[in-house]
Amino acid sequence: MKNLLLASTSTLHGTEYLEYLLPELKIHFKNCKNLLFIPYARPSGISHEEYTQKTAQAFAKIDINIKGIHEFEDPAFAIKQAEGIFTGGGNTFLLVSQLYQHKIMTVLKETLENGTPYLGTSAGSNIGGLSMQTTNDMPIIYPPSFQTLGLIPFNLNVHYLDKDTQSTHMGESRETRINEFHQFNNFPVLGLKEGSWLEIKNNTIILKGGLTAKLFRKNREVIEIEPNSNLDFIQ
Structure with a gap:
């Protein structure tokens, strides 16, 4: 029943907020x-309030009205009654903390598993995975x-970047950090680049957008995944 779009970012360079995704x-x-x-x-x-207003301006271009969950006295009821749900990007620690504080992590999961259409961008996509780690x-x-x-x-x-072999920057690459994660955790990690998103219909997951993604699995070779690939093999 799932009907989800999980996008790496809300905004591509040189475009307005959500502009590149509006046709989808x-x-x-x-x-x-x-x-x-x-x-x-x-x-x-x-x-x-500022964030909701910004989002409302973007969705007005496709004739959809926006109301923020903070405007409801009962956020769980708002989720259950929603025609569709969008969780925007920002800080994932803050987002997850608030979902738990308002006791809506479970009701959000159940609602989305029952078919309510969902969009996540950045942090709002991070929460679609097994953990925010x-x-x-x-x-x-x-x-x-x-x-x-x-x-x-x-x-x-999200916002995955391949290591720049020409850069003199000595800090960790995304691949380095994911390898550190796999020292203590077993589940796969997909590096989702800017302008890419996952389309999830029921249990079928398709990589959308024009760029490849990187699949990291513990003690296994990294895989480059082509656009429009089916990702149902990832377990």
Whole structure:
């Protein structure tokens, strides 16, 4: 029953917020006049109200209305009644902390598994995986658990960048950090590049966008996955 889009980013260089995804979103949310927006990740520390207004302006271009979950007295009820749901990017630690604080991690998972159409970007996509442990974000707040929605059988590393062999930067690459993760965890990690997203229909997962993705599995060779590939083999 799942009907999800998990995108690496909301905004490509030189474009406006969500602009590159709008044609897909018009199809994905074709039966929705209203969306519930979860602004808890608060990129750059903006308020829930500012973030919701920004999102409303983008979705107005495809004639969809936006209401923030913070506007409801009962966030669990808002999730259950939503025609569609969008969780925006920002800080994954903050997002996960808020989902647990409001006691809606489980109800969000159940609602999405029952078919409510969902969009996640960045942090909102991170929570689709088994845990948030492969986020790139700073731990600005400590959530009660790293466990997330488990809507896909692996983790994501969004905004994934291949190592630049010409760079003099001596810091860790994304691949290095994922290898560190696999010293203590067994489940796969998909490096999802800017402009790429996963389309999940029921239990079928397709890599969309024009770029490859990187699949990391513990003690196994890294795989480069081509666009439009079926990812159902990842376990």
